[in-house]
Amino acid sequence: MTLLKRRLSLYTILAAVIVVSVALVMFVQASYSYVTTKAQTLARMQEATQASIHSLRQNMAGLMEAYAVNEYDLLIRTEMERQGHFAIVVEDFNMGLIVGEPAYISGQIRHGDGNITAFDPADAAHQKALSLCLWVTRDDIFSRDGTRMGSIIIYNTDEAMRRELTQIVLSKLYEALALAFALTLLIVLMLRGVVLRPLLGMVSVIRRRDADGIPLRKVPEHLSAEISELSISMNAMIDAIRASREAIYARKQELQQSNERYEALNRELDSERKRFMLAIEGSQNGLWDWDIAKQTIFFSARWKEMLGYAEEEIGDQMREWSDRVHPLDLKRTMKMLYAHLRRETPIFEARYRLKCKNGAYIWVLDRAKALFDDEGNPIRMLGFQSDITDQVRHQEALDRSAKHDSLTGLPNRFLFSELIQNAMHRCVRRGKLLGLLYIDLDGFKEVNDTYGHEAGDVMLITIAKRLAALVRHEDVVARLGGDEFVIAVADLNRHNEVRMLLDRLLHDLAQPILYEGKHHLHVSASIGVTFYPQSRELGPEALLRQADQAMYTAKTSGKNRYTFFNVDEDSSIKEHQLFCATFAQAITQGEMVLFYQPKVELSTGHVLGFEALLRWQDPQIGLRFPDSFLPRLQHEKSLMLSLGRWVFENAFAALERWRVQGYRFGLNINVSAHEFMEPQTFELLSSLAARYPQLEPSMIELEILESSALEETLQARRMIESCRQMGFRVALDDFGTGYSTLSYLKDLPVDTIKIDRSFVMDMLHDSASFSILEAALALAQAFRREVVAEGVESIEHGILLQQLGCTMAQGYAIAKPMREEEVASWVAGYVGFEAWRDVEPLEFRDKGALYALIEHRQWLKRLRDHLEDPKAHSAPPDIDVLECRFGQWLAHELPLKHYDRKGLESIDAHHRALHAQAVSVLTSMEETTVREGMDAIEQLHTTLCGEMRTLMRSADLHRA
């Protein structure tokens, strides 16, 4: 403020500038005027003098002649007044003669005050004044006859000029002053109005500031562009400052909130850390932390414990880990580790074996992530290690059970199809022959009927061992089911090479089998043989059919023999060709029908969409399911593509009709392996998307069979990505039936996994199915895929699926497949099931309870089976209450405090009562007692199941 007060006001500065400017301009102008005026005045005076001389000389001659002295005096005076001369003196020679002088001198002279008086030649002052004149002009006056009568002398001083110049200077000065004053006043007024007032207005606005020094109001705008520009700029600046301040405030608030959040997070983090530590401890995961720079590694106590070591037994060097990795896994694991350290993979995830203290290996899943410095060098790596030995074993068992015959341990039909396919490819590649031997035991049924199923089983096991013993390593033996076996003999050079083996088979299989040490069981074998390759391309199924047909020929020809399949007389080919023609006609004649099975959200009953399911309205047979015709068309690519086109077009049309009706359903369409690998399919999808622009592609989900996808993973991945790029969703169908592994699922970017109905249907009473289901769901969750369960056939299924974390399902419990015209009414009427509402996923610990319950159901089923058919199910379940899995679980949980003790005790009581009832039923021979006992058992079972659900729910609520 002091500085401002010391500064001059803008008014003062402006006034000074204007005055100085005007003064300068006027000075220059005055100087110029002075010089020019002086020159002009001098010139004018000279002109005037000459004019006066000329005029007087003309006019005075006559007057002189007439002695009109006064007249020419008046003339002179008039001339002086007119021209401003200082003095005009006349020498009149005529008058001189009269007065006795050379000349009579008269004239007019100008006084200092400007008045003109008569010139007195005797007046010294007049003479002096004349002597001071600037210049004197003289001329003579002549009479008409040329006589010189006198002279005119004109005196001019610079007085007038000085006066005039002084007047000019003064007038310029006054003009300058007046102009300066007027300009100053005018400019100041204008500036005040145009510039200063707006500026002062701005200053006034800017002076009124808030606590942060930001003006409270906006600067007013003004008419002039510059001021307005300034105002706009200032306002923009104020706005920007205000916005900046608000941003700062907001940022400050955010920071405060962030601080609060940070503190809260810190608290939460601390809590989380504690929980995390507890979780780590609880999860039984081992933790390791590798300081790459120092080349030291920290192993948690659990990590060491996992390998059976005490805390102090494992040091902090890398070799403590690497030395313990299984030699077969080391190279692969290290490769993955370095790939991650080179930042080629986002995380390090490896399954490998680690050697325990006792020398045994355990399977571990190691998940780790490295930290990198600014230059991209790894500096630290942190990982969790979990013991997945059980899971691997379980998976191996699962794989084995899925692909092997549980009785004989031989590959089952599924695995055989896979293996023979490989063998077929291999033989073609090597130019060899593949022999397929279809073996059916003669007399097996009799053995079974005579000695029971166990004898049959023993026989089958023995036969399997003999078969395995007869073939080479590269050959494949499989049990197709019942008493049917098949052998794929690879790398044959000639057809006859197989005869030796056939003979040995007939011989060895006909050897008796000792059962229970006292019975000799006799069977023989009828064997059908066919070879691959043949003149036409055919698949494993067709090959099997040929061998089967040949086996049938052998059997009808007297058994205990083998028959080669005669390709030339193959009636099945003709039959197949006929079938294909019929089917092609069926497509064109509109015999194909799409049925729709709904897919719902279990907890809400919300209808998510439908799966289109193919049916053949065969005029001869009736409504046919795909199982009855699709397998026969598996190798008919063109037919399958035609069928696929029909399905796509009709499914899209149905979805469009639903859209028009206001429904927003998703629609799942099954895609065959042929279609999926065929580029035409994508062209078809593209054209259909263009044909129905109102349909969002994301409403359509293409279902591919797991087995189809797995045949060519890379190709399948590309196709799936192409579909997804077009906007369509992709689902992996019948998940679990194929050879599913983590890596396969990880490589296939599908949106949804549909769990095969077989696992779902059996999950309630089959712990293996339940395990498979649980594993499948875990995999799906791990890879963040949506999961839909197929085959939901009861309320219990829905509840259990939700408890396992599966929220979407389809199945007969919800609705059977229906025709398109039935969809609307079904949707209108479907409200879901009350029992499915508010079912929460179970915690890890509760799954133990769930397993126990399933085991209990399985126990009950075995009891029922045994009571219904004691021959078929000779062994009843364990009736000891402590031997059954449920009893063991109860015994384990009762001392713990995870569940409500009273609830557990009640369940325990009911469980014991149920077993007691089972004992009485099994020991009683009275049919009524059995029936009543079973009723009581069923009743107790229902109560027990209800109590279990209550127990788990209350535990959930308690933990929540």
Next chain:
Amino acid sequence: MMWWRSLAVWLFLGMGLLCGAEVPAPKRLAYLVSDLRIPFWSIMARGIEAQSMHQGYSVQVYSAQNSSKQELENAAAAIREKVDGIIVSPTNSSACVTILKMAQQAGIPVVISDIGTDGGTYLSYIASNNRDGAYAIGQILARSMIERGWQEGRVGIIAIPQKRANGQARTAGFMEALRLYGIKGADIRQQVDFSYRETYDFARELIAKHPDLWALWLQGSDRYRGALDAIADAGKQGQILLVCFDAEPEFTELIERGTLLAAAMQQPYLMGEEAVLTFVRHWRGESVIKEQSLSVLAVSTDTVAAQMGTIRRNVLGLESPSDKAAR
């Protein structure tokens, strides 16, 4: 006794010397007149001479014969003579200025008698009261016309140049008198060369142009005959009245006869006398009136007889023996 005689002689001589030093030299005047051939000026010269003589002054009269050069030569001569005073009746008021200037340079006081000057320094200016004289003559004419029942008639004027101050005064006084009586003026002609022919022609024009012209006023006197002849030639004798300014010796008779209705007569003799008396008062140290105005005699048929004495002396310069005796 001888001592007393010698003392008496010396006292006598001394007184005689003293007395001889107080006797002033006689004043010498010069009268510069434009033209003595004109009666008016010669009458005035007589008045100057008579009064100078009466005062014991000598006076030298210089007539310029109406020539400017002669007038200046006369003035130069008088100045060279170092006269004590100059009375000037200049050829014109402009020429008077040069005379006054020359006299002033020589330190000689000047009294201007009639005509006047356009400038310069002078002691006093004596002139007739032209306005009053014209007013008086106008009254006489108006009354006469009314008496004759001619009040509807108009009056024509043949004037001296109106550039002159005396001409303007005469017109103004005359017209004022006519307005007083409701008599309308008809027209005015200004004399240029003051010739008979000019006066006659002007009179004829006025008579011819204005049928209701019942009177003519001639502002001069010397060419009155031209006007009378014009009236006579126009056949208007007795029908048009004639009044004049100034006087001629025969005017008294013409007025008495009625040829002239009336005349406004200046008094030149009196003016000459007054010029000399002005110097007398000046030299006595008395105050002098700068502008002196002398009355003009309005003489009509009715008054001519009564004014005859004044007319003869002051107007015509015919001083009677009684006047001389009185002086």
